[in-house]
Amino acid sequence: MNLADELLYTVYPYLCLTVFVVGHAYRYVTDRFGWNARSSEFLEKKSLWAGSTLFHWGMLGTLGGHAGGLLIPQAWFDRVGFDARAHMAVAYWSGLAVGIAALAGVLLLLRRRLTDRRVRAAGSMNDRVTLGALTLVIAVGLFNVVFGHYNVLDTLAPWIRGIVTFTPEAALMGPVPVSYKVHVLTALALLAYSPFSRLVHIWSAPVTYFVRAPLVFRRRVPEA
Numbered sequence: 347m348n349l350a351d352e353l354l355y356t357v358y359p360y361l362c363l364t365v366f367v368v369g370h371a372y373r374y375v376t377d378r379f380g381w382n383a384r385s386s387e388f389l390e391k392k393s394l395w396a397g398s399t400l401f402h403w404g405m406l407g408t409l410g411g412h413a414g415g416l417l418i419p420q421a422w423f424d425r426v427g428f429d430a431r432a433h434m435a436v437a438y439w440s441g442l443a444v445g446i447a448a449l450a451g452v453l454l455l456l457r458r459r460l461t462d463r464r465v466r467a468a469g470s471m472n473d474r475v476t477l478g479a480l481t482l483v484i485a486v487g488l489f490n491v492v493f494g495h496y497n498v499l500d501t502l503a504p505w506i507r508g509i510v511t512f513t514p515e516a517a518l519m520g521p522v523p524v525s526y527k528v529h530v531l532t533a534l535a536l537l538a539y540s541p542f543s544r545l546v547h548i549w550s551a552p553v554t555y556f557v558r559a560p561l562v563f564r565r566r567v568p569e570a
């Protein structure tokens with residue numbers, strides 16, 4: 347057993363995931379009024395709209411792709427005639443599309459945070475670290491899509507499934523290229539950091555918005 351691999355790919359992931367779960371509970375209990383996306387739309391709208399739209403759609407596609415492509419075993423896809431070759435091709439083209447959108451969006455958001463005088467003054471170091479960390483994780487992920495061409499289905503994917511089913515197997519990560527390891531390790535660090543940032547808003551997506559009773563607005567009628 348390689349001790350470094352065991353520490354990096356068994357101990358470290360569970361450490362990050364524990365901070366993620368306990369951190370969210372702690373933040374929810376201690377800072378309920380601060381649990382939001384901390385919108386800055388009233389300070390600057392134009393580049394927020396472009397950056398945020400590209401980033402959020404790219405990011406939601408990326409998360410969906412990671413969940414579907416890595417958590418579902420290839421054997422299940424084989425049963426419905428979707429072989430590893432087809433899986434890797436779909437992962438490549440869809441990863442490219444959502445990855446480019448997410449990276450372009452986060453770069454626009456980062457530029458806005460750093461260069462718009464009002465947004466910068468109202469923002470905090472925490473906001474800049476969050477966007478900086480997202481940029482790093484997304485950029486390395488996209489680098490892997492474009493230049494990696496590594497089949498993750500037999501190593502990285504079963505390793506992740508081992509983590510979520512509490513049967514970790516660090517040795518699976520041995521042959522994985524270093525840029526994929528950097529992506530995994532930085533993404534786990536971001537997960538651990540997220541409860542202490544504005545990223546908590548992800549868990550309060552207003553899904554009931556679509557089925558709620560409509561709000562009725564009436565024009566104010568001046569008194570006779």
Ligand code: HEM
Nearest residue numbers: 383384385386387398402405406455459476547548551552
């Ligand atoms: C679940 C669905 C989501 C909803 C409904 C949502 C909604 C929002 C809203 C309303 C804002 C504020 C924009 C403004 O300033 O007015 C925001 C900002 C932000 N969101 Fe989300 N979000 C979601 C998912 C995500 C995900 C998955 C991530 C990243 C993993 C993310 C990262 C961010 C970041 C970094 C900002 C700050 C942008 C900035 O002001 O620089 N969001 N989101």
